[in-house]
Amino acid sequence: MTTLKVGDFVWAKMTGYPYWPGKIVEEDKDVKKPKGKSEMHYVRFYGTGDHAWTKVELIKPYEENKETFSVANKRPNFIDAVKEIEHASERRGKGIPDTSSEEEESEDENGSDDEPLSKHAKITSKKAEKTTKSTPKRRKQPKKQNYPSREQLTLHHHDLSHYLLTRSLENNTPQNAAHKPSSYNRFSSDTPDIKLPSSRRSPDTTADADSTTQYIPREVMATDKxxxxxxxxxxxxxxxxxxxxxxxxxxxxxxxxxxxxxxxxxxxxxxxxxxxxxxxxxxxxxxxxxxxxxxxxxxxxxxxxxxxxxxxxxxxxxxxxxxxxxxxxxxxxxxxxxxxxxxxxxxxxxxxxxxxxxxxxxxxSLYMDCYSSFxxxxxxxxxxxxxxxGAKNKMIMSMMMGSFMASISESLSLAEKAGLDQYTLLEILNMGALSCPLVKSKGAAVLEGHFPANFPLRHMQKDLRLGLQIGEELEQPLHIAGASNELYKRSKAMGYGDRDMACVYRAVNA
The missing domain is CATH 3.40.50.720 (NAD(P)-binding Rossmann-like Domain)
Incomplete structure (x- = not known):
């Protein structure tokens, strides 16, 4: 079995993510190692600026596994990360300090990227923005598509919005050359044809709100506006x-x-x-x-x-x-x-x-004109x-999510203090009534110390503040949201405003 040590280039995997190029670095004293019997290393991931405690069985030597993992992911940010680790490896081979282009820039701005996360939390918003600029490409439909007939395309755009929802996806009419719509399907080409259920036949979704969680393949015909x-x-x-x-x-x-x-x-x-x-x-x-x-x-x-x-x-x-x-x-x-x-x-x-x-x-009328954009x-x-x-609904939902994230953080912190295995607790939660995407993704982020800014903490604190304002105006007590807001404010003061909202765990566990 290969012995891993600080400085080794590796492939490492975290919950919900593919194997990613990284380097074993000195641990961040502010990121507590999860309790449990599993052997772990602290890994810095190239192309993201993030660090995480990772189980040793999920870490593979870089060179020995390059052919296996380097071609498994075509996302631009993954390709950039591979280029960075190759650059670092080449420099090390020449006896030059193995700093990637990412590290060189971070050293200019705020020291080495191998520094603890507690120092990185104070990086400017410019650095935080850099870690989120790459977006994966969405899979496109094959060129051959089914489009409305010439006569149907003469409809006014408002009527066209209604028409797009009511027509069957199986309609096999020729493409109109004068008005060539862009058809887009966010699913693979082998997805079976699905007819729109009657509950989704009006773009006015106040009348057709449903509880379906299964996504329905839809064509998007771009407006001419x-x-x-x-x-x-x-x-x-x-x-x-x-x-x-x-x-x-x-x-x-x-x-x-x-x-x-x-x-x-x-x-x-x-x-x-x-x-x-x-x-x-x-x-x-x-x-x-x-x-x-x-x-x-x-x-x-x-x-x-x-x-x-x-x-x-x-x-x-x-x-x-x-x-x-x-x-x-x-x-x-x-x-x-x-x-x-x-x-x-x-x-x-x-x-x-x-x-x-x-x-x-x-x-x-503007809502109707925006239909294809939405x-x-x-x-x-x-x-x-x-x-x-719209604002009121958004505030209430954000308030619930922020409070729940604070509760998850408190529960995981209490488990640690009680000598329990946090990973086991998270697994139990995901097997029961509390299982949801928030518990799965944010719980894993907390335990692995991995906080890419999917939803920046400062934005969540802002949403909580605005939700509390509504409660103040309506004289509605919001005890739980108020306490949660204080935790997010403390996290911001600790320098984690540009990290993900899951970083509220740092304030709870400080």
Missing amino acids: KIGFIGLGIMGSSMARNLVETGHDVTVWNRTQDKCTSVIKAGAKQGSSPADVVQQCDIIFSCVADPNAVRDIVIGNYGVLQGMSSGKGFVDMSTIDVDTVKEIAEAICMRGGRYLEAPVNGSKKEAEHGQLVILAAGDR EAMGKKTFFLGELGN
Whole structure:
């Protein structure tokens, strides 16, 4: 059996992830080694900047297993990670310190990437953004597709939205050359044909809300309207790419321009300012961090309002409070525009794969015009009526999720103090009534000390704060959410704001 030691290049695997190139490094004293009999090593993973305690049976020597694992994953971030470890290995072979390009940059900014996570928690938001910029490509349909007939394609776009849901996916009519729609299926080509159930035949999902969890393959026929997208952060970059990949004509803008690069390579155009994007487009989506950021892109210099004119639509998908929603809506409507709030439920992974749940409210005609865009970005869209209902629903859901994550953290911390095996407790939880994606993914992240920013902790704390504001206005006691908010605030103060929300465990277990 090969003996592993600090400095060895390896392939290592964590729960829910494929084998990934990494290096065994000195342990982070602030990341407690999970209790149990399993032998473990502390591994730094190339291409991510993340560290984790990993069981020795899930660690393989790099060179001996290169042919097995290096071709098993085609994602761009995996390929980049392999290039980095190869670069480091080559340098070591020449007697040069084995620093990858990632490490060199991190040393310039904040020391070696092999430093403990407690030091990395204080890295600027620029470094945190870097770890999340790569997104996996989504599988495309084969070229041969079934499209509506020429006569059907003459329908008005509003009627077309209804038509797309009511027609059978088995309809075998020829493709129209004058209006060549982009068809997109987020499933493999061998998925059997499935007819849409009657409960999903209206794009107004207030009337057809269902409890199905099985995803239904759908074709996305891109609208002929020009789409703008402002804000290309962790969520926005993937949402904009999904619009491009489903055939929408997309123009993007982001305060940090280099974040536009990947979306532009996918086929988008770049605007010079929010106002420029609005002037070029019919419908403009935005997804930014908080209420202040929304006001800045709308009301600020060269903002959305300066390009807004009659008939154009502005759809804000950020998570903001009800007062800001109504403030922005009034400003847009005074310029003759239409406004829709559409916050989303989901994190980075759901955004990448077009599986968000979209909570829309406001202008009904704009909602109908956005139908194909929502199909590209989400698995389900709800129209919730009057302005503010989207924000309220989002706050309540985020409040529940944040409080549950805090409870998971407390339970795992208590298990450790009680001398129990945390892995066993997590396995028990996943076998019972509490089993859910949050327990599985975030529980594993806590035990492995692996916190890629799928949902940054600072965003969760912001959502909790906004949820508490609603409770204050309605005089509804929110004891559990209030206590949870204090834990997230403490985690932010400890420097973990740009790590994943699961990092709240650090505050609980400090």
